[in-house]
Amino acid sequence: MTEAELIERARRGEESAIRALYRRHAPRVYATIRRLAGDDSLAEDWAQEAWVRAIRALPTFRGDSQFSTWLHRIAVNSALHGRRARLRRTERETPLSVTLPVGATGDQTLLRLLLERALERLPERMRQVLVLHDVEGYTHDEIGEVLGVNPGTSKSQLFKARARMRELLRAASEPAVQEGV
């Protein structure tokens, strides 16, 4: 079945069609939201909220853009404006440097884990800008629009965020720092 047919059926409230759309797009939506949230429990809440908003708004989807692009915008907005009702898990966790294996950064899986964990540890606004620019490919103008800041502020936050990430990753790869020696 084509995506357009699934969307049409989802508009009519057919659960199987909504579920098929969810299966198709959930990994992309969840990844964006998880990285913006920096926390599993928040990401679950916001992902659910994003999907509810998307299904509610389906009648307004005209097909001018790709469904995935339209849905992604809703996901980003849900994550940027979601209420932080729960205590962020990262605030209760051990520091990044003691939770990662020493000298294992060459492995792709571990590298990804390291990057994800480092993202969690960035201050919220820095993380949002870094994720939107370096992960999602937004321009500074687009970031300015969704965050309500000027593009210059977005640039400044990006460079700070990259530098902070670099410090976190460097610390995680230095055994003396990791073991607290």
Added chain:
Amino acid sequence: MKHLSLEALARLVDEPAEAEEAAHLEVCAECRAELEALREQTSDLAHLPDLEPPPDIWPALAARLREEGLVREPRRGGGSAWLRFAAALALFLAGGVVGFTVRGAPQAETPDPGSVAATIATVADVEEAALLLEQTRSAYFAALNRYAELAEPIGAGDLMTRAAALESILLTTRAALDQAPTDPVINGYHLSALAQRESTLRQISFDPGEPWY
């Protein structure tokens, strides 16, 4: 020598260096290495994969969508019932073809496609169609099992005929799945037919003393 700050290097990942910065980078291996590490970090971030959401999101989401009236309650036999019905009929008829092709004529144990077709014409609603669908499905599998019993011992030629008929069934179920990819009944038929075809092909492959052709 004063090194470039990390923030300045982070800017140079996607912006040109000013003259003073470029001059420093020419002579400072440490800053060049940091800049390279920042470029790698940026590239690695751009290639982060999608993440599989936790499995409990969908049930919670589905419940909420129902609460808000954004989905219709699924009905037994509703939605794609007619598609299921079409798939069941196609399977049934193909099953009849298998029996006819191998045995020379429809067997007593094989349900008569004609009578089923006549029954279809009297179906008035989705519930009735769903009931007939279930009866048809049961009849099809009973016929197929009976066929397997009667056909023992079976020759390679018969097996080839059966494999071809099952392939034809799979074409039908694949076409039905294109229309209704999430339909559990059609998925069940497809998997059953797939398993039977694989079993038949294995028998052909392992038939001792017979050439493969």
